[in-house]
Amino acid sequence: MLKQTPLNAVHRALNARLVDFGGWEMPLHYGSQIEEHHRVRKDAGMFDVSHMLALDVDGEGAQTFLRQLLANNVDRLMIPGKALYSCMLNDSGGILDDLIVYFLDPRRFRVVVNAATADKDLAWMFSQRARAAAAVTVTPRRDLAMIAVQGPAARAKVWRALPLSKPATGALGPFFAAEWGAFFFGRTGYTGEDGFEITLPAAEAPGLWQALLDAGVGPAGLGARDTLRLEAGMNLYGQDMDETVTPLECGLKWTVDLESPRDFVGKAALLAAPPRAQMLGLVLLERGVLRAHQEVETRNGHGEITSGSFSPTLDISIALARLPNGVQAGEAAKVKIRDKWLPARTVKYPFVRNGRTLVAGLSSSIP
Amino acid sequence: MSIPANLKYTDSHEWARSEADGTVTVGITHHAQDLLGDLVFVENPALGRKLKKGEECGVVESVKAASDIYAPISGEVVAVNGDLETAPEKINEGAYDAWMFRLKPSNPAELEALLDAAGYQKLVEAEAH
Numbered sequence: 363m364l365k366q367t368p369l370n371a372v373h374r375a376l377n378a379r380l381v382d383f384g385g386w387e388m389p390l391h392y393g394s395q396i397e398e399h400h401r402v403r404k405d406a407g408m409f410d411v412s413h414m415l416a417l418d419v420d421g422e423g424a425q426t427f428l429r430q431l432l433a434n435n436v437d438r439l440m441i442p443g444k445a446l447y448s449c450m451l452n453d454s455g456g457i458l459d460d461l462i463v464y465f466l467d468p469r470r471f472r473v474v475v476n477a478a479t480a481d482k483d484l485a486w487m488f489s490q491r492a493r494a495a496a497a498v499t500v501t502p503r504r505d506l507a508m509i510a511v512q513g514p515a516a517r518a519k520v521w522r523a524l525p526l527s528k529p530a531t532g533a534l535g536p537f538f539a540a541e542w543g544a545f546f547f548g549r550t551g552y553t554g555e556d557g558f559e560i561t562l563p564a565a566e567a568p569g570l571w572q573a574l575l576d577a578g579v580g581p582a583g584l585g586a587r588d589t590l591r592l593e594a595g596m597n598l599y600g601q602d603m604d605e606t607v608t609p610l611e612c613g614l615k616w617t618v619d620l621e622s623p624r625d626f627v628g629k630a631a632l633l634a635a636p637p638r639a640q641m642l643g644l645v646l647l648e649r650g651v652l653r654a655h656q657e658v659e660t661r662n663g664h665g666e667i668t669s670g671s672f673s674p675t676l677d678i679s680i681a682l683a684r685l686p687n688g689v690q691a692g693e694a695a696k697v698k699i700r701d702k703w704l705p706a707r708t709v710k711y712p713f714v715r716n717g718r719t720l721v722a723g724l725s726s727s728i729p
Numbered sequence: 730m731s732i733p734a735n736l737k738y739t740d741s742h743e744w745a746r747s748e749a750d751g752t753v754t755v756g757i758t759h760h761a762q763d764l765l766g767d768l769v770f771v772e773n774p775a776l777g778r779k780l781k782k783g784e785e786c787g788v789v790e791s792v793k794a795a796s797d798i799y800a801p802i803s804g805e806v807v808a809v810n811g812d813l814e815t816a817p818e819k820i821n822e823g824a825y826d827a828w829m830f831r832l833k834p835s836n837p838a839e840l841e842a843l844l845d846a847a848g849y850q851k852l853v854e855a856e857a858h
Contacts, residue, residue: 379766394821395792396767585766585793649814651770651790672769672792700788 367412368507368564372571376581384478386413388584395585399674402553402590403717406513407582408574413477416503416546416561417484418470423497425468430626431490432463433609435619439465443538445550447617449609450483451628455635456605457612459483460597462550464539472539472546472561474508476599490627507567509560511579512590514717516557517549523573531558552587554594554715589671592680595643595712601654602641602668602682608632611684612668613641613711639665642691643711644681645721648704652681657698660708662686667697675714676721682711730759733825737801737840738849744825745801745843752808752831753840755801757789759824760853765791768817773809773830780804780832782839787829789820802839804832 364387373380378389389410391398401407419428428436434448444465450458459479464472475483480502487500511520521528530542531549536556539548546561562570575581588598595613597603603612610618610632620632644667646652652670663686670681681697689695691710696703713721736744742761746754762768770790780786780800787798808831813819819827834840844852 390793391766394767396769589792649770650772651795653795672790674792 365413367410368567369410369412369509369571372568373410373581378581378583381584383413383584386477388413389581391583391585392581395583395589396674398580398582398586399589401580402513402555402582402586403675403714404514406511406516406519406557406579407586408571408579409510409512409582409584409587410508410571411510411559412507412564412567414508415475415477415480415483416506416508417473417475417487418501418503419463419473419498420470420501421496421498422469423494424471427491427494427496427498428463428471429624430494431487432461433618433626433628433632435622435624436463436465436471437622437624438619439463441465441538442467443534443540445537445539445548449603449614449617450486451608451626451632452486452605453627453631455608455628455631457599457603457607457609458486458605460599460603460614462548464546464548466541474559474561478600503561505564506561507564509562509567509570509574510551510553510557511560511574512551512553512555512557512582514556516555516579519574519577519579520558520560522577523570523579552594552596553590554596554712555590556716589674592669592671592682593673593675593712593714595682597682598669607639607684608635608637610637611639611641613682637687639684640687640689641668641682642685642689643709643713643721644670644683644695644697644706645676645709645713646679646681646697646704646706650679650699650704652679652697652699652706656681658683658685658706659696659698659703660685660689660693662688665689673713676719680713683708732758732846732850732853734846736825737843737845738852739799739801739843740852741799743798743801745840746828747840748831751837752833753802753804754828754831755798756828757798757820757824758849761796762820762824765789765794765796767792768820771813771817771820771829773813774800774806776806776809778806779835780806782836789817798829800832801843802832802834803836804834807831807833
């Protein structure tokens with residue numbers, strides 16, 4: 363039996379194609395995932411992300427607990443409402459999950475973790491709490507739903523749907539969050555566009571969804587979410603990273619604080635072992651579609667695609683790939699697709715951010 | 730969407746249509762494109778290639794997945810629909826209009842052995858459960 367979000371009936375009424383996503387019955391698309399993708403880049407779309415788990419980390423020891431639990435440093439969060447992206451590592455530096463932590467005050471944090479890893483994350487947090495004897499409570503909030511509204515017009519349309527929320531959220535900067543009654547607004551997302559991720563009581567989710575539809579926000583499924591995050595150069599847990607790699611090997615060095623004297627779980631392992639590989643973007647120079655696990659040949663040896671797809675914005679195929687150290691952006695590479703080696707080029711990512719293409723001079727070279 | 734009565738079908742979701750000149754036109758069904766979603770890449774067999782019934786001879790890829798195309802019957806490829814190279818979405822827009830390739834059958838009796846519309850309908854319904 364698949365788990366259902368509070369918006370399941372809403373998706374059915376919209377004729378969504380529902381799929382099993384890590385044990386959850388989730389909408390893949392509502393007709394055309396490419397149209398949903400473009401709508402988010404150009405206007406506003408919304409995603410049901412209620413399968414993700416919000417956790418409240420509260421108490422006298424909350425900051426101390428998170429300081430040692432996470433690879434990024436929660437001491438960077440000085441201003442109430444500020445959010446931080448971080449990996450949570452095991453003792454050997456492998457990634458247990460990636461998450462966002464919102465700082466409300468030094469005794470109150472909100473953490474959002476991935477759906478498929480939620481149970482594992484909770485068990486890990488409880489074991490770490492016991493290890494540190496921290497005065498902290500960790501409360502999973504399965505009573506909440508989450509709707510991500512994304513796109514250049516997203517915030518304006520949220521305020522059209524919820525006019526009374528504007529005083530509380532109008533001045534929120536990127537990567538900040540605010541509470542408005544029982545609603546929690548984060549100016550965060552997984553698409554490379556502006557917008558809000560709104561966490562709210564489950565019973566109120568269908569009403570907000572309808573209000574957003576009425577305000578001109580289009581429903582978008584996990585299919586579009588995947589191509590949007592790939593263009594935005596954002597890793598997907600379980601695909602671009604897992605417990606067998608460290609953040610330094612999947613393009614997330616910027617999220618690891620190794621400078622401060624602070625200790626954290628996995629730090630010793632990261633300092634002891636230099637990264638075995640690196641992440642780079644790839645663009646395919648012929649027609650075809652890059653996919654996860656395809657083999658990549660570079661002048662420094664072989665690597666593997668971790669996420670690949672067709673990019674609706676660029677109209678070519680793009681990928682994230684784990685490649686040998688020493689490979690630079692802008693080099694020629696080859697990708698094995700079925701029985702053929704096709705030409706590709708390594709690039710820096712993100713590929714697209716805030717509606718703008720960041721990879722130049724490509725599509726003209728494709729026959 | 731109803732399944733056209735004048736076509737034959739495979740259990741791998743290709744359709745085949747017998748033409749007046751004796752050739753057989755091949756495409757993928759509406760049901761197949763619906764399962765795949767937005768198509769972004771089509772690879773047809775090379776002109777002149779001689780195919781055996783059931784042989785892998787092409788690929789259609791959507792944003793989400795790749796699916797092999799199998800020859801519904803044996804024969805030589807005498808035409809391919811080049812429009813699909815730059816506009817694979819035509820298959821989403823009309824799966825029974827956007828043909829993929831044409832075969833000159835080497836054993837025309839194979840066509841009769843394929844599923845008819847009613848048989849294919851049953852297959853689609855069985856897969857839904």
